[in-house]
Every structure is written in C-alpha cells, then in structure tokens.
Amino acid sequence: MTSLDGKIALITGGASGIGLATARRLRSEGAQIVVVDLDEAKGRAAAEELDARYLPLDVGDAAEWASAVSAISNELGGIDIAYLNAGVVTGATDLLSVTDEQYRRIMRANVDGVFFGARAVVPAMERRGGGAIVATASLAGLIAYAPDPVYALTKHAVVGLVRALAPQLEAKGITINAICPGIVDTPLINDAGRQLIESANFPMIAPSAIADAVYDRVMGDDTGTAWVVQVGVAVAYRFSGVPGPKGESAGLTPPSGLAGRQG
C-alpha cells in the first residue's frame, strides 16, 4: 500500500517539465493521475506512460474547467489533489515591447488557469471530505524579477491568491500552497536562456526536486504558504508584517473576518 492509494490527482501542465515529473512522483505513490495540458501529443504520451486520463484543456477557459471536473467526478469519483501548474513566459523584458497578445496569453495560462482551476475543483474536493491544492508560482512571485515583468506580475498574483484563499479553504478541509522554484531544467527555459545559465555556472534545479516539494505539500498540513525551492532546499517563505492602520509596523491584527495567515 502506498501513501496516495485511492487518491485522484489532477495536474495542469502535466505533459512536460515540472508537471510531468510531479505526475510521475504522485503516480509512484499510488495516485490515479489526470493530465491536463494544451499539448495533445505530449499529453497523450504522458497519459500512456502513467496509465492516466488525459484532458486537452486550456486552463484559461472557465467553461472547459466546469465540464472537465464533472467528467472526472463522474468517471473517477472525484478529485483529491489539484496541482495547478501550467504556465508560460512572455520572454519580453521591455515594457513597450509586450504585445496585447503576449499579455493576454500569459494572464490566461498563469493567472486565469489558477483561479478558474481552484474555483472548479473545490466543490469536488469538498464532496470527498477535503483535499490539497498546490499552485506553481515562482521565485519571480516573491522578488522583483526584471527580465520578464509580466511573468513576475502573474506569479505575484498566484502567491497572493493562495495566501488569501487559505483561511476559507481550511474550513472545508482543503490545504492550498504555492511552490516558488528558482530555475528548473525544463523546456520552458529556451536555448538562449540555457546558454546564459550554463555560462554563468548557475545551478539548475531538477524537475524531480520540485515534484518532491509538491508531494510534501500534498501530504502536509501547512496551508497558505509559499515554498521556495532551490537546489537542495525547500523552505517556507516568511513574509514580514506590514504597517497597521494605527501605525504598528508589524503584528497587524486585522478586524475579525479579515484575518489571513502569514505564510
């Protein structure tokens, strides 16, 4: 018997890179995998390898999410784990060079995909008595990542959503956490970027290390936390306090009902 026997795990961007490594890890722990990805050829190959179900879903399409979740619930009985991981970069640094198309594409995958995904899976998890949601943000969601400012915008949005949703999902028995990796060796890193990283002798993280961090979040009780993953390290990022309404510099106690966890 393995730790995830009987669990249903949906993984967006599960056809490649971090998502595929995580699909392999969760499968090895006994979970039934649902691979969600736009790339049909890679999605079908991953599904065949992992004896998984493949859904050719665009994560930015709310209507597609609704029908996907109802299909999974009818066929497999529900959803216990959702890894909302699909994402893209713009590759554009100069603000004035970012086209409307680039902007809409990245917002759709990186932000809409996490929001619509979380909104769609929560009722299915509630029916199973709880669950675990993990979203892939990035170090770019915690730092001023100048090489791709719109990417940084989307990943800050993911971290903010995860932290803000945690209290209401905790009440439903659902944990939600963000994974914030440094540079991971996947097809997302283009050839030019790879050359730059290698010439700077910068250590790249293996996708399997991110998969391990996701597995730990699925098994753990933490919620509302952003986990920084670098080579050999996975640590919870601690946000410092912000000035309160009466001038306190830390330890802000918000009015009842607005309390959120400092993850």
Ligand SMILES: NC(=O)c1ccc[n+]([C@@H]2O[C@H](COP(=O)([O-])OP(=O)(O)OC[C@H]3O[C@@H](n4cnc5c(N)ncnc54)[C@H](O)[C@@H]3O)[C@@H](O)[C@H]2O)c1
């Ligand atoms: N590689 C890195 O250095 C790195 C670092 C930090 C965070 N991340 C994040 O990790 C996540 C996974 O990236 P990766 O490095 O494995 O890249 P990848 O390109 O190998 O995989 C991303 C997958 O997402 C899919 N996808 C993209 N848009 C989609 C959409 N709208 N609907 C459905 N599927 C879609 C792609 O087809 C692809 O299979 C992304 O959110 C990325 O921003 C990556």
